[in-house]
Amino acid sequence: MKKRAHFLLALLLLTGSVAQAQQPQQTQQAQVKQDPVIQNIIKQATENSQLQKLGHELMDGIGPRLVGTPQMQQAGEWAVNKYKSWGVDARIQNYGEWRGWERGVTHIDMVHPRVKSLEGMQLAWSPATPSKGVTAEVITMPEFTDSVAFQRWLPSVKGKFVMISMNQPSGRPEYNWKEFATEESFEKMKKERDAQNDAYRKKIAATGKTTRTLPVALENAGAAGVVMSNWSSGFGVNKIFSAYTKKIPTVDIALEDYGMLYRLAENGSKPRIKVVAESKHAKKPVPTFNTIAEIKGSEKPDEYVILSAHFDSWDGGTGATDNGTGTILMMEVMRILKEVYPNPKRTILVGHWGSEEQGLNGSRAFVEDNPQIVKNTQAVFNQDNGTGRVANISGQGFLHSYDYMSRWLNAVPRNITKDIQTSFPGTPGGGGSDHASFVAKDVPAFMLSSLNWSYGNYTWHTNRDTYDKIVFDDVQSNVILTAILAYMASEEPELVSRERSVMPTNPRTGEKMSWPQARPATRKGGLD
Known part of the structure; x- marks a missing residue:
């Protein structure tokens, strides 16, 4: 009985200590929130x-x-x-x-084999078209064995719009497939998509160019324009970045319309589009x-x-x-x-x-x-x-x-x-x-x-x-x-501490990570 009394007394003292420790913190919280x-x-x-x-x-x-x-x-x-x-x-x-650059009206229409206004826009800093626009056939890029084959093909782009993005196998986001497709159908789509992605990467690599330098090569070969579709893996959504051409327009066309043009071109219909892009470049x-x-x-x-x-x-x-x-x-x-x-x-x-x-x-x-x-x-x-x-x-x-x-x-x-x-x-x-x-x-x-x-x-x-x-x-x-x-x-009464923590080991390299270094700002941009 005496042991139990001592235990209860100790427990009460401990509880009181915890309460006393918590009380200032709780009081501070109450004061802050009031x-x-x-x-x-x-x-x-x-x-x-x-x-x-x-x-x-x-x-x-x-x-x-x-x-x-x-x-x-x-x-x-x-x-x-x-x-x-x-x-x-x-x-x-x-x-x-x-x-300096300013976006103007962009209008993209398919004029052959039928007439249809397309969803698309000029990329940032893209050159303008003449006031009446540019009308030309749209072509896709074939498979190339190597950069020599690409160079032999290049003259054929003269006067044509060239499609340089992969044709997506589906315009449905993956979450939509996962919700409604059978497991077999979903897996089949993913395999087809992965195979197309791999083939596209190999196609670009075989040209000896990158996605940045390819449009410039087409421009130098006399293409009428560059057509791409940077799909963002969501219904109706494309990423819109910048053009790399300096003389001919680069446009992004929504996946749905891009896929239609691509299939028409691949199946010999020789689709033609008219592009009007009224952007302006500043003189300085x-x-x-x-x-x-x-x-x-x-x-x-x-x-x-x-x-x-x-x-x-x-x-x-x-x-x-x-x-x-x-x-x-x-x-x-x-x-x-x-x-x-x-x-x-x-x-x-x-x-x-x-x-x-x-x-x-x-x-x-x-x-x-x-x-x-x-x-x-x-x-x-x-x-x-x-x-x-x-x-x-x-x-x-x-x-x-x-x-x-x-x-x-x-x-x-x-x-x-x-x-x-x-x-x-x-x-x-x-x-x-x-x-x-x-x-x-x-x-x-x-x-x-x-x-x-x-x-x-x-x-x-x-x-x-x-x-x-x-x-x-x-x-x-x-x-x-x-x-x-x-x-x-x-x-806060004083400036807070800036002391760095010990940097952890990078799990990929096994080496200790370093604190980021300051990098200079680009103060003359987009001028080259």
């Missing part, structure tokens, strides 16, 4: 959201923001004016120049720039919290989820912080980077041109990959990132953080998005990585990356998260 700034952030984001208006003005009104185009310049000016209307200082910061390079806005710090104005999102996009769609959502997210965060936290301890700076799509050029130029800001940056919060709620945050290899990031995340409502997966200290990002430009300079820079929402197949660099794909409830959740993280980072 913080009027945090409460007002949530209220502004939910009751006075400007996201839909910003999204409409940027994506519908201005459209895609390809580097070197008038639309990119227009977007920069729009953002500066919008910030100033909120009382936030903003400016355009030039860092280089790019080949145009400036490339970042759009910068900031709320000046009241106690430590020379220390910074940076909000990061690239402003540019490809132009197959309107750049809505890559990275219009990241752009309007950071703009909304700045609007709210100016309203509810107008005198931050540290300067809160937002960078809308230019030419991320061509190699993180805007953010790389910023870290090169602003070493003092970089030296005194508390943290960078970057958002890029789509419209979804933030689902993953890595410590990016900073040894003590858990200490401060967990504290900052603890201030965010549980309904927002409960499904976020974190990994600390994690490994440093070497590329992929603009946080990597800062990580390479030893700045704690965190990628706020989003839920998928079929991003890879359906909106990433595609002709379907448009306003209607935005999930505004998810973006609003990210606004609250980012605004609170920025507030907490600003209020």
Whole structure:
């Protein structure tokens, strides 16, 4: 009986110790979540959201923001004016120049063996056609035994449109096959597709060219134009990138119409198409720039919290989820912080980077041109990959990132953080998005990585990356998260640790991984 009494007493003392240990943490959590700034952030984001208006003005009104185009310049000016209307200082910061180009009307019609308007578009920086367009036969490429055979065939392309992409065996995404096909049919399709992919790779390799140099060879041989179809493995979706030709048009045609043309050509029908492409090349390079806005710090104005999102996009769609959502997210965060936290301890700076799509050029130029800001940056919060709620945050290899990031995340409502997966200290990002430009300079820079929402197949660099794909409830959740993280980072008493963790061994090579090296920005682009 005495032993049991001693045990119960010990248990009560232990329970009391645990309770005492938990009490300060719980008290701190309660205090944080009663913080009027945090409460007002949530209220502004939910009751006075400007996201839909910003999204409409940027994506519908201005459209895609390809580097070197008038639309990119227009977007920069729009953002500066919008910030100033909120009382936030903003400016355009030039860092280089790019080949100037503007998209015009693209119209592609099959005129033989019957008439049909085709779904397609000119690729970025593609040359224009004459005003009346170009009408010519469409041909496919035969199999080549080697590059000599390819060179013998080349003269036959003169005056013709040449199809250079593989004809897909099915326009149905794999998930659609998996849902409805018999197992035997599904496996048969995959084998046929794999065989065609292998044959296509061998065909290109036999020419002695790559997918980049092949269009140039066709151009030099007198082809009327290059026709491709960069299918994105989803219904009606193609990736739209850049042309490599300088004199003849390069167009991308949707899988459905591309397949029809391909079959007609292969079966001897000699299809003909008419292409009208009214793009314009600027006579001289145009400036490339970042759009910068900031709320000046009241106690430590020379220390910074940076909000990061690239402003540019490809132009197959309107750049809505890559990275219009990241752009309007950071703009909304700045609007709210100016309203509810107008005198931050540290300067809160937002960078809308230019030419991320061509190699993180805007953010790389910023870290090169602003070493003092970089030296005194508390943290960078970057958002890029789509419209979804933030689902993953890595410590990016900073040894003590858990200490401060967990504290900052603890201030965010549980309904927002409960499904976020974190990994600390994690490994440093070497590329992929603009946080990597800062990580390479030893700045704690965190990628706020989003839920998928079929991003890879359906909106990433595609002709379907448009306003209607935005999930505004998810973006609003990210606004609250980012605004609170920025507030907490600003209020942190001291600059956080930048100590690196010990890099792990690469499982593929067996060698120790190294910290990413800073790379220079391209400051003269598209001019060769």
